Amino acid sequence: MMNQKPELITEPIPYKTLFPWLNLFRVFRLAVDFQKILLAIAAILLLMLGNQLFNQLPFAPPQPVSNRSALVHQRIEFPPRHADLFLHSPQQVLTPVPESSPGLVSLVQGTTLLEPMSYFTRPVLTLFQTGASWSILAYATTQLLWAIIIWAVFGGAITRIAAIQFAQDDHIGIRAALAFSLKRILSLVSAPLLPFAGMGFFWILCLLIGLFGNIPSAGGVIVSLLWGLAFLFAFVLSLILLVTLAGWPLMMTTISVEDSDGFDGLSRIFSYIFGRIWYFLWLVFVTLCYGAACLFFAELLLQLVSRLAFWGVSWGMGSEQAFQLFNQEEMTLATTISLGWGSILNITFSGFVISFFWSANTVIYFLLRKCDDGTPLDHVYYMEEETDSANELPLAGVAKAGEPVIERPVTPETTTDEAQQDTKAPDDSE
Numbered sequence: 001m002m003n004q005k006p007e008l009i010t011e012p013i014p015y016k017t018l019f020p021w022l023n024l025f026r027v028f029r030l031a032v033d034f035q036k037i038l039l040a041i042a043a044i045l046l047l048m049l050g051n052q053l054f055n056q057l058p059f060a061p062p063q064p065v066s067n068r069s070a071l072v073h074q075r076i077e078f079p080p081r082h083a084d085l086f087l088h089s090p091q092q093v094l095t096p097v098p099e100s101s102p103g104l105v106s107l108v109q110g111t112t113l114l115e116p117m118s119y120f121t122r123p124v125l126t127l128f129q130t131g132a133s134w135s136i137l138a139y140a141t142t143q144l145l146w147a148i149i150i151w152a153v154f155g156g157a158i159t160r161i162a163a164i165q166f167a168q169d170d171h172i173g174i175r176a177a178l179a180f181s182l183k184r185i186l187s188l189v190s191a192p193l194l195p196f197a198g199m200g201f202f203w204i205l206c207l208l209i210g211l212f213g214n215i216p217s218a219g220g221v222i223v224s225l226l227w228g229l230a231f232l233f234a235f236v237l238s239l240i241l242l243v244t245l246a247g248w249p250l251m252m253t254t255i256s257v258e259d260s261d262g263f264d265g266l267s268r269i270f271s272y273i274f275g276r277i278w279y280f281l282w283l284v285f286v287t288l289c290y291g292a293a294c295l296f297f298a299e300l301l302l303q304l305v306s307r308l309a310f311w312g313v314s315w316g317m318g319s320e321q322a323f324q325l326f327n328q329e330e331m332t333l334a335t336t337i338s339l340g341w342g343s344i345l346n347i348t349f350s351g352f353v354i355s356f357f358w359s360a361n362t363v364i365y366f367l368l369r370k371c372d373d374g375t376p377l378d379h380v381y382y383m384e385e386e387t388d389s390a391n392e393l394p395l396a397g398v399a400k401a402g403e404p405v406i407e408r409p410v411t412p413e414t415t416t417d418e419a420q421q422d423t424k425a426p427d428d429s430e
Contacts, residue, residue, distance in 0.1 A: 020367055023166075023377065024286050027363055028294045030165055031356035035174050036158045040354035041347055043154035047119060050146045057142070059135040075299055076349055078306040078342030079326045113291040116357040119147045120192070121245050128241075151252065152188035155358055156181030159256040162362040167257075167380035184255055190262030191251040195244040202237040206230050243273055249361040250368075257365060259381040272368040279371055280364075287360045298352050302345050 016022050030036075054060060123144035127137060157177035164170050181188060209230050212222040247269035254265035273280050314322040325338060369375045 020370060020377070021283055021286060023367065024283065024290060024360070024363055026166065027287070027290070027356060027360045030162050030359040030363070031294070031352060033161070033165075033355065035177075036161060036355040036359065037348065037351040039154045039158050039174065039177070040351035040358075043150050043354065044347060044350055046150050046154075047147065050150070051143070054139065054142050054146070057139070059138045061136055061139060076302045076306055076342065076345040078339070078345060079310050079322075080307045113288055113295060113353065113357060113360070116354045117245070117249070119151070120144070120248055123147065124241075124245065148189055148192055149185075152185055153178065153181050155249070155252050156184065156188045156256055158355060158358040159253045159362045162359040163253070163257045163366075163380050164382065166363060166366065167378045168382060170382075180256070184259070187255050187260070187262040187265065188252060191255065191265040192244065192248045194262060194266050195240050199237050199240050199244075202233045202240075205233045206237075243270055247273055249358065250365050252358075253362050253365040256362070257369075257380050268369075272365075272372050276368055276371050280368060283364050283367055287364065291356060291360060294356060295353060299349060302349055306342070306345060 123140040126132065126140035127144070129136070132140075157174070157180065160177045160180050161172060164172050209223060209226045212226065213219040215222065250269045250272070251262075251265040254260060254268050255262070258264065258268075260268075310322065317325075326335060366377050370377055
């Protein structure tokens with residue numbers, strides 16, 4: 001027999017098993033979800049409404065820290081800024097690019113994946129401003145609590161949907177996700193607030209050192225000798241603050257994935273970040289690079305939608321009339337409605353950014369958990385009751401009562417007459 005060479009069996013290389021962080025590239029597919037974007041838009045609108053109400057409070061500063069423009073940036077131009085380029089200068093048809101034409105840099109200007117964190121970080125950083133008045137501190141605290149509540153409800157719902165999709169490749173509805181987050185609202189709210197208790201303790205220690213400075217003559221000397229202790233307390237306070245700011249979204253994700261309480265969400269994130277700091281930074285770096293490309297693509301698409309819509313309508317309406325619709329001395333009903341459609345484009349883009357942000361944090365949590373304790377990526381707390389049961393018919397009659405039904409088996413040999421005789425037999429015996 002001739003020696004036969006064994007056939008080579010080629011199997012695909014399990015790249016995602018060797019490099020689990022490649023699962024981050026699934027975030028875009030998770031983020032492009034109508035339900036998540038709708039939840040994000042609802043959260044933005046509630047934050048805007050809350051800020052408008054907070055501006056009316058007695059302690060609100062004349063120039064509030066956050067306003068409408070800080071929540072929704074007008075990235076998508078509608079009408080396009082240079083839509084009237086050829087209207088008043090027909091001799092420049094062969095050179096259509098003006099000096100101030102928006103290029104690639106201006107197109108992505110202001111677009112950042114970390115923008116959703118500003119709803120939480122901006123009020124927190126205001127609380128640590130030196131010399132801030134009590135009114136500013138009260139206003140920042142009000143904004144912080146409102147942002148925590150809103151993101152506890154809607155951020156928790158978004159991460160819950162993303163967790164089920166990522167781990168189980170299944171889907172739950174908006175009602176089930178909101179029910180999950182509302183049921184665990186205390187845990188979702190307490191998780192980011194617990195670190196402030198530790199920061200308050202070390203702040204009090206620094207405050208006590210500062211009180212020695214009020215002692216006549218010797219106060220300055222005592223404080224100067226105790227600066228070392230103040231640095232030590234501030235070092236611990238800084239670590240808690242940085243982990244809180246970086247891990248706040250992951251705390252929300254922990255509760256959505258594990259169905260745990262606020263303390264468990266806090267302890268897990270502190271353990272994961274301190275224990276796997278370099279892996280965490282690598283995941284954040286990859287997410288930011290990949291997210292920048294995804295956000296650029298989404299913004300470019302919406303910019304094209306805005307420009308091509310204006311271009312198509314201008315052919316039927318007339319370029320001059322289309323231009324005058326948005327450039328009138330007084331705001332008319334038509335102008336207001338038209339600009340409203342432009343606002344819908346901008347808030348849709350902001351909703352996608354928020355959906356991408358929370359979806360990315362969900363995947364990062366799964367990867368950190370697997371790296372730390374080896375938990376499989378498909379492990380998530382999941383209740384069958386969360387699935388939509390709208391298509392199921394309600395039970396009625398005996399099935400609703402839950403009592404067993406005993407039926408007499410009928411053999412093929414049994415005829416109809418024999419069955420009737422069997423039913424009459426008990427009556428005759430009586």
